[in-house]
Amino acid sequence: xxxxxxxxxxxxxxxxxxxxxxxxxxxxxxxxxxxxxxxxxxxxxxxxxxxxxxxxxxxxxxxxxxxxxxxxxxxxxxxxxxxxxxxxxxxxxxxxxxxxxxxxxxxxxxxxxxxxxxxxxxxxxxxxxxxxxxxxxxxxxxxxxxxxxxxxxxxxxxxxxxxxxxxxxxxxxxxxxxxxxxxxxxxxxxxxxxxxxxxxxxxxxxxxxxxxxxxxxxxxxxxxxxxxxxxxxxxxxxxxxxxxxxxxxxxxxxxxxxxxxxxxxxxxxxxxxxxxxxxxxxxxxxxxxxxxxxxxxxxxxxxxxxxxxxxxxxxxxxxxxxxxxxxxxxxxxxxxxxxxxxxxxxxxxxxxxxxxxxxxxxxxxxxxxxxxxxxxxxxxxxxxxxxxxxxxxxxxxxxxxxxxxxxxxxxxxxxxxxxxxxxxxxxxxxxxxxxxxxxxxxxxxxxxxxxxxxxxxxxxxxx
Amino acid sequence: xxxxxxxxxxxxxxxxxxxxxxxxxxxxxxxxxxxxxxxxxxxxxxxxxxxxxxxxxxxxxxxxxxxxxxxxxxxxxxxxxxxxxxxxxxxxxxxxxxxxxxxxxxxxxxxxxxxxxxxxxxxxxxxxxxxxxxxxxxxxxxxxxxxxxxxxxxxxxxxxxxxxxxxxxxxxxxxxxxxxxxxxxxxxxxxxxxxxxxxxxxxxxxxxxxxxxxxxxxxxxxxxxxxxxxxxxxxxxxxxxxxxxxxxxxxxxxxxxxxxxxxxxxxxxxxxxxxxxxxxxxxxxxxxxxxxxxxxxxxxxxxxxxxxxxxxxxxxxxxxxxxxxxxxxxxxxxxxxxxxxxxxxxxxxxxxxxxxxxxxxxxxxxxxxxxxxxxxxxxxxxxxxxxxxxxxxxxxxxxxxxxxxxxxxxxxxxxxxxxxxxxxxxxxxxxxxxxxxxxxxxxxxxxxxxxxxxx
Numbered sequence: 019x020x021x022x023x024x025x026x027x028x029x030x031x032x033x034x035x036x037x038x039x040x041x042x043x044x045x046x047x048x049x050x051x052x053x054x055x056x057x058x059x060x061x062x063x064x065x066x067x068x069x070x071x072x073x074x075x076x077x078x079x080x081x082x083x084x085x086x087x088x089x090x091x092x093x094x095x096x097x098x099x100x101x102x103x104x105x106x107x108x109x110x111x112x113x114x115x116x117x118x119x120x121x122x123x124x125x126x127x128x129x130x131x132x133x134x135x136x137x138x139x140x141x142x143x144x145x146x147x148x149x150x151x152x153x154x155x156x157x158x159x160x161x162x163x164x165x166x167x168x169x170x171x172x173x174x175x176x177x178x179x180x181x182x183x184x185x186x187x188x189x190x191x192x193x194x195x196x197x198x199x200x201x202x203x204x205x206x207x208x209x210x211x212x213x214x215x216x217x218x219x220x221x222x223x224x225x226x227x228x229x230x231x232x233x234x235x236x237x238x239x240x241x242x243x244x245x246x247x248x249x250x251x252x253x254x255x256x257x258x259x260x261x262x263x264x265x266x267x268x269x270x271x272x273x274x275x276x277x278x279x280x281x282x283x284x285x286x287x288x289x290x291x292x293x294x295x296x297x298x299x300x301x302x303x304x305x306x307x308x309x310x311x312x313x314x315x316x317x318x319x320x321x322x323x324x325x326x327x328x329x330x331x332x333x334x335x336x337x338x339x340x341x342x343x344x345x346x347x348x349x350x351x352x353x354x355x356x357x358x359x360x361x362x363x364x365x366x367x368x369x370x371x372x373x374x375x376x377x378x379x380x381x382x383x384x385x386x387x388x389x390x391x392x393x394x395x396x397x398x399x400x401x402x403x404x405x406x407x408x409x410x411x412x413x414x415x416x417x418x419x420x421x422x423x424x425x426x427x428x429x430x431x432x433x434x435x436x437x438x439x440x441x442x443x444x445x446x447x448x449x450x451x452x453x454x455x456x457x458x459x460x461x462x463x464x465x466x467x468x469x470x471x472x473x474x475x476x477x478x479x480x481x
Numbered sequence: 482x483x484x485x486x487x488x489x490x491x492x493x494x495x496x497x498x499x500x501x502x503x504x505x506x507x508x509x510x511x512x513x514x515x516x517x518x519x520x521x522x523x524x525x526x527x528x529x530x531x532x533x534x535x536x537x538x539x540x541x542x543x544x545x546x547x548x549x550x551x552x553x554x555x556x557x558x559x560x561x562x563x564x565x566x567x568x569x570x571x572x573x574x575x576x577x578x579x580x581x582x583x584x585x586x587x588x589x590x591x592x593x594x595x596x597x598x599x600x601x602x603x604x605x606x607x608x609x610x611x612x613x614x615x616x617x618x619x620x621x622x623x624x625x626x627x628x629x630x631x632x633x634x635x636x637x638x639x640x641x642x643x644x645x646x647x648x649x650x651x652x653x654x655x656x657x658x659x660x661x662x663x664x665x666x667x668x669x670x671x672x673x674x675x676x677x678x679x680x681x682x683x684x685x686x687x688x689x690x691x692x693x694x695x696x697x698x699x700x701x702x703x704x705x706x707x708x709x710x711x712x713x714x715x716x717x718x719x720x721x722x723x724x725x726x727x728x729x730x731x732x733x734x735x736x737x738x739x740x741x742x743x744x745x746x747x748x749x750x751x752x753x754x755x756x757x758x759x760x761x762x763x764x765x766x767x768x769x770x771x772x773x774x775x776x777x778x779x780x781x782x783x784x785x786x787x788x789x790x791x792x793x794x795x796x797x798x799x800x801x802x803x804x805x806x807x808x809x810x811x812x813x814x815x816x817x818x819x820x821x822x823x824x825x826x827x828x829x830x831x832x833x834x835x836x837x838x839x840x841x842x843x844x845x846x847x848x849x850x851x852x853x854x855x856x857x858x859x860x861x862x863x864x865x866x867x868x869x870x871x872x873x874x875x876x877x878x879x880x881x882x883x884x885x886x887x888x889x890x891x892x893x894x895x896x897x898x899x900x901x902x903x904x905x906x907x908x909x910x911x912x913x914x915x916x917x918x919x920x921x922x923x924x925x926x927x928x929x930x931x932x933x934x935x936x
Contacts (some may be wrong), residue, residue, distance in 0.1 A: 062574035062575075062578060065555045068558065069557065078527065079529060083536050084536045201749065203870050243874075245932045276634050277632050278676075395863070402860075402876065403876075404865065425874035427895075475894065477897050
């Protein structure tokens with residue numbers, strides 16, 4: 019993307035005013051999407067975004083500038099702006115020598131989506147639309163979306179790091195509306211992986227569409243969810259966002275070091291029930307949060323955050339790790355070249371236990387079975403978090419019974435982790451997610467086995 | 482209709498947009514939307530500048546309509562080769578869309594834009610050192626606000642000066658500019674083993690509009706008044722929403738009233754025009770020509786004049802918002818409600834919602850509540866709100882209201898209802914309209930009979 023000699027020159031300029039660390043992050047991204055709605059292929063969109071962000075660190079201060087101009091002159095202007103912003107006091111020259119490293123994710127992209135004719139992408143949309151509508155007359159509306167992106171990045175910094183990566187992600191989603199006497203309800207299914215068009219060899223699009231339609235129709239008969247505390251069983255693959263919110267964000271070192279996490283100072287302590295092991299793993303093959311290197315040039319890692327209930331470590335980016343005199347854990351990520359990196363999750367999941375999922379439900383006299391969770395949100399300072407249930411049922415006398423309307427559940431991270439009293443043997447990853455933090459969105463994955471929390475507060479409207 | 486861009490940079494962008502639109506072939510409609518903005522963000526932490534970002538970004542979106550098929554492409558640069566690529570991609574994309582008799586670009590409709598130009602050049606020319614001083618000052622003020630304030634997660638100064646232009650082969654030409662600065666702080670307060678956060682912010686069309694003391698006081702108050710908060714038992718409650726919270730509910734309602742949702746059968750109010758959907762106390766307009774709104778503008782995303790649109794009057798639904806395509810399909814004129822960025826085609830959206838003020842101050846409305854909850858924050862709006870079914874369930878923090886007074890703090894509880902019920906359950910609207918950073922104007926709103934999920 020950029021010549022090594024140019025990068026060395028630009029980093030030298032960035033360091034000239036007394037910088038202690040400088041970095042060039044360049045990105046070239048192509049997006050393509052196609053949307054079917056209201057029975058019609060509405061629109062295909064193509065996008066191209068290319069540019070570089072340059073940061074210079076002096077003491078506690080980071081200066082940052084970005085440019086869409088990848089010429090030597092454009093990069094030098096950005097480097098000067100970043101250096102001025104960091105207000106370095108010193109002077110002199112800094113010679114930066116880069117050592118080219120390699121990034122590997124251990125598998126190859128089979129079919130680059132850019133090589134696939136647009137007509138084939140469009141054909142997927144109409145197929146899914148037909149499959150969803152075939153489920154029943156109650157299906158009153160269907161929208162289907164396809165998306166792919168190819169993101170080439172380059173990281174070069176004053177520590178000599180020089181590495182490039184090429185990432186391809188492909189995504190597909192079906193959303194249905196069902197209409198009945200009780201009003202309208204929705205059902206959605208999505209799949210996404212860090213792979214190319216071979217995504218469609220992994221999934222049966224017709225089945226995916228029918229599942230989304232079934233979910234909307236099922237919910238037409240849903241009763242209001244309860245309001246108040248009761249046991250909650252979370253379905254395999256459907257509920258990883260629980261751990262993303264309950265402890266993931268609270269284990270991000272930037273929040274911990276600012277005193278904004280309930281998990282501050284708790285490394286080595288029992289923070290979850292025995293048997294609970296939570297991992298963040300950027301190396302997880304083909305998953306939505308997979309990265310070969312993070313956006314600071316560090317190789318992706320598998321990081322155990324909680325092991326058998328004991329808090330083992332936080333997640334780290336370059337700046338926080340440097341301050342603590344340790345290595346980054348490969349969690350420095352950013353939305354685009356226009357943003358500074360910060361500590362972010364990749365694929366966050368809970369390891370499987372040994373129980374039979376059926377017996378977990380059977381041993382729950384009264385509660386709620388949440389088959390699919392929606393998004394969530396956490397206040398890391400208090401640990402209070404919410405997450406939505408997009409498909410949920412009552413459990414009565416150990417059996418899954420009536421469907422429930424949508425709503426949020428609320429709990430407190432440290433308390434909920436201690437209340438996990440059953441772990442199934444049926445681990446699965448869930449649908450692709452986008453994690454938002456300080457205005458930046460990055461792709462993340464999550465996964466869980468079937469599990470039970472002995473008490474959570476359900477935000478329904480029924481007494 | 483003649484229109485003079487407000488300055489040379491806007492004129493240059495408009496000329497660029499027109500030069501792209503002029504490439505339209507016979508039988509083809511072509512639209513170019515061009516934007517350029519410069520911004521600064523200063524983040525202060527621990528008495529130091531944590532980061533200082535300054536940059537210019539620009540981009541173009543090209544929309545092609547040919548044989549009733551629409552295609553779109555965009556680029557994050559204004560370099561000529563990228564623009565040529567975007568145009569070619571948009572044309573190619575259009576060939577894969579299925580024809581729709583209603584798609585098409587906006588055409589001049591004779592509605593004159595209401596002149597508006599709040600652009601203050603002092604935002605763009607402000608010294609970096611002053612921005613840094615402001616961010617550091619805000620952090621200091623928050624830290625000094627209360628002994629229990631142990632830190633500030635971040636104190637931020639941001640400014641943005643932006644210009645856009647849109648031109649089409651159908652004769653549309655619009656351009657505009659805007660500048661804002663804003664500051665915010667997230668305070669951390671500790672007492673015993675409890676930590677709470679509280680946010681405060683201030684926004685203005687120019688640096689002198691910023692009220693640091695108000696932002697700092699707000700952050701401190703919100704971080705320190707929740708100590709001892711815990712869940713309360715599940716019950717039916719009345720909630721009192723200060724303007725910033727009430728604006729969120731107004732925004733949810735507004736989102737269900739776009740022609741796009743209605744025509745595609747995704748609005749719970751789609752067949753309710755002329756009917757009572759809310760308490761007679763509620764009147765809601767979307768009005769970007771109201772210059773008190775931070776979202777005030779002359780043109781919408783398709784280059785049509787912004788206008789005042791009445792959505793709900795005395796509880797009765799008046800109609801919906803349209804862009805040109807959804808309007809054609811509905812047999813209605815565009816309401817000038819196309820919203821967009823460079824990287825997407827226009828969609829129908831609210832721009833500057835305003836709830837008409839009622840009677841009474843926040844305090845007097847509070848005094849009328851026997852048992853209720855004052856909401857300080859809501860979480861899970863994206864996961865617990867379904868705008869098709871109308872189901873609403875959110876996590877909240879706040880203070881209980883007992884006998885007309887703010888009482889003990891509460892957290893880790895939910896409130897739930899449906900949007901349809903909440904609108905009918907509005908029992909009071911205050912006279913304290915506040916213009917919020919997002920552009921919405923809203924007073925205090927009191928809503929009865931929600932389900933609180935707690936202990």
